[in-house]
Amino acid sequence: xxxxxxxPKFQVLKTGQSMTLQCAQDMNHNSMYWYRQxxxxxxxxxxxxxxxxxxxxxxxxxxxxxxxxxxxEFSLRLESAAPSQTSVYFCASTMLQGTSLNNEQFFGxxxxxxxx
Amino acid sequence: ELKxxxxxxxxxxxxxxxYTIYCNYSTTSDRLYWYRQxxxxxxxxxFVLLSNxxxxxxxxxxASLDTKARLSTLHITAAVHDLSAxxxxxxxxxxxxxxxxxxxxxxx
Numbered sequence: 001x002x003x004x005x006x007x008p009k010f011q012v013l014k015t016g017q018s019m020t021l022q023c024a025q026d027m028n029h030n031s032m033y034w035y036r037q038x039x040x041x042x043x044x045x046x047x048x049x050x051x052x053x054x055x056x057x058x059x060x061x062x063x064x065x066x067x068x069x070x071x072x073e074f075s076l077r078l079e080s081a082a083p084s085q086t087s088v089y090f091c092a093s094t095m096l097q098g099t100s101l102n103n104e105q106f107f108g109x110x111x112x113x114x115x116x
Numbered sequence: 117e118l119k120x121x122x123x124x125x126x127x128x129x130x131x132x133x134x135y136t137i138y139c140n141y142s143t144t145s146d147r148l149y150w151y152r153q154x155x156x157x158x159x160x161x162x163f164v165l166l167s168n169x170x171x172x173x174x175x176x177x178x179a180s181l182d183t184k185a186r187l188s189t190l191h192i193t194a195a196v197h198d199l200s201a202x203x204x205x206x207x208x209x210x211x212x213x214x215x216x217x218x219x220x221x222x223x224x
Contacts, residue, residue, distance in 0.1 A: 033211070033212060035214070040216070041216065042204065042214045042215055042216035042217045043159075043204065043206075043214040044214070045211060045212070045213060045214075048211045048212075050210065050211075056210075056211070058211060059213070090158065090159070092159075092212075094212070096208075103147065103164050103166070104149075104161040104164055105149060105161060105164075105206075105212060106161065107158045107159045107160075107161075108158065109158050110158050
């Protein structure tokens with residue numbers, strides 16, 4: 001049981017390059033999230049997917065796209081990277097159904113992205 | 117739209133002391149989450165509070181939720197150095213939104 005996995009762990013891009021961050025979970029969760037973390041800013045929600053087949057914008061969606069490929073996988077794409085997108089990106093998943101006992105949100109290890 | 121505010125943002129305290137981190141949120145939140153993050157690491161779930169009056173405890177940490185006041189607290193009892201970390205709270209409307217975090221530094 002790997003939990004939430006993310007690839008890559010580190011990436012350096014040049015301005016204008018594109019890339020896709022991959023995220024997968026094996027906990028049969030219905031909801032998945034992408035956050036970015038910048039010093040002093042906490043975690044800001046980029047996009048989320050409440051269930052398979054749906055995606056919605058979060059607090060800071062500009063410059064990003066997402067795909068909920070299936071129940072397990074949720075990818076984040078930067079079409080034309082900019083220095084302002086230098087950040088640590090976290091993927092997370094949870095089960096949002098009813099009032100089950102736990103409903104914890106589990107995080108992946110993060111991707112450290114630098115855009116030059 | 118849900119907004120989550122934590123205070124203080126930074127806290128330096130002596131070992132053995134008690135302290136409380138506050139988490140206010142702006143609109144109805146279906147549940148309230150608390151997390152811990154160590155430097156350079158990912159986030160670790162501490163508590164999920166589901167209803168008004170909910171209280172959960174793990175070791176020296178205790179979290180509570182008052183939905184009428186839109187307030188959750190994380191209380192630290194007799195702090196030890198190992199509890200030094202950044203603590204986040206987060207609320208849920210149709211998505212999970214985080215506060216900016218409280219950086220806790222416990223002096224030996």
